[in-house]
Structure formats: C-alpha cells, structure tokens
Amino acid sequence: MKCAPFDYVRPAGVGEVVTTLRQAGGDGKILAGGQSLVPVMAMRMARPSVLVDVNRVPGLSSVETDGDAVRVGALARHALLQAQPDHPLLAEAASWIGHTAIRTRGTTGGSLAHADPSAELPVVAVATGATVSVAGPDGVRELDAAELFTGMMTTSLADDEMITSVRFPRPSRWGFAEFARRHGDFALVTAVVTEFGDELRVTLGGVSAAPMRAHAAEEVLAGGGSARDAARAASEEIEPTADLHGSVPFRRAMAAEMVRRALVRTGVEE
Secondary structure, X not given: OOOOOOEEEOOOXXXXXXXXXXXOOOOEEEEOOOOOHHHHHHOOOOOOOEEEEOOOOOOOOOEEEEOOEEEEEOOOEHHHHHHOOOOHHHHHHHHOOOOHHHHHHOEHHHHHHHOOOOOHHHXXXXXXXXXXXXXXOOEEEEEEHHHHEEXXXXXXXXXXXXXXXXXXXXXXXXXXXXXXXXXXXXXXXXXXXXXXXXXXXXXXEOOOXXXXXXXXXXXXXXXXXXXXXXXXXXXXXXXXXXXXXXXXXXXXXXXXXXXXXXXXXXXXXX
C-alpha cells in the first residue's frame, strides 16, 4: 500500500519543529529514521497530515560524555550507540536492535518516542534512570524515563513536543540479556540489571505495556538472595499476556531465565 497524502516540512531548527507541530493541531508526526513510522503509514495505520523531517536539524546527532553519564542526541543513530566506547551497556543494547540497515537509520529519540515495550533503548533508559530533554512551546523540560512511558506505545509527550537528547547515567556494574525468536527480531523478554551505589536495579521489557522495574527481585537481592531467587521473584511479579509468540507460563519462564542471566553477567552469585 501507499501512504495517505501529507504535507512535508523540513525545518531548520528545534523551534521551527515545535511551531510546525503546534500548527498541525495534533496531526503532525516527526520523521527521523522512519523505521517505525513509515511502515505504519504505508499500511495506513497512521495518517498524519504533516510530516516534519528533523534530519537536517543541527546539534541533535552527538554522543558526548556528561559527567558520570553519556548524553545522546535525539538523532544519534543506533549504529553510533553500538560503536561508542563510553557507555558499554548502551553499546550492548544497540547491538541487539534489528539488523544493520535498521541500526544505520534508526534514532535514539525515535525509539523512545515510539515507546515499543519490546524495544531495547526504552528498557535501558528506565534501568539507568535516564533523563529525557523535551522541547516544546514553553521551552525545554526534563523528565525521568520512567515518566515518559505511560503505556503501550504511548508517552507523556504533547503533540507539539519533541525529544532533543537523553542523558544515560553509567552504572558501576551491569548485565543485559534478551530472548527473541531470531537475532534482530523484536524481543519477547529483555532483562537489564544495573548497579548504582549499593543498589541493584532489575528492569524488564516485553512483559508489560511499558518497561518495568522488578521491585520484588530487587528486594531479594538487597536481602542477599541469589540470582535464581531474584529471577523467581521477578517472574512471579510480572503480569504478562499470552499472544501468538508465547503463553503466559512461557513468558514467565523466559523472564526468569533472562533475569538470571543478566544477574550472573553482573556478577551476582547463582
């Protein structure tokens, strides 16, 4: 199928992007990598009247060290995240995103704004307590990644706002594990373990409408429990739904195994 007709705008700056989105009255969409937007437009599942191409907007493509974190521009491609050496967890997560063509075009801001619960970057953003910078008519505001994701492919972004950058803190230790039918497919379950100070965080993707912290598993770890004990607690805590990819027991079992693997890679005793 072909996309429904739309107006095409190529703004020169963030301010012009926000103005264009506001004038579109909720019927505008940002085009960055287009890896998620273009297919749904081609199937006419989305019919924006205005497409705002931000690829020429300057200053949004960098990946820079920012104190004890890495600040990633909204237009930074997944391939750049995979290649950068300053945040190994981000590099590992990016290596699991799709295939080479998708990593070459897909963007950090686009992945977060799309808010697919099976995507890797939203899970890492919640796991690291990332801060998202958002530009809108009233200027730039910052919000925690956990506040950005409000449900299945939905965010707290207003229709006239855009993500400009994301600040990912660097954990002192981390572990990443993902299960997909084939490498490059969307994850059925992703588990990310991060350590900040004396706290171990366990975050899951693909098992709920948005990335979620497994607090029961974290309590087990805080009490000196093993990786297997924490994995069991995580699997009992989640409320997955069955679909064509797997039953509820299957998803619980995969969640437990991915949490166990991520914890072991972090250095937690089995």
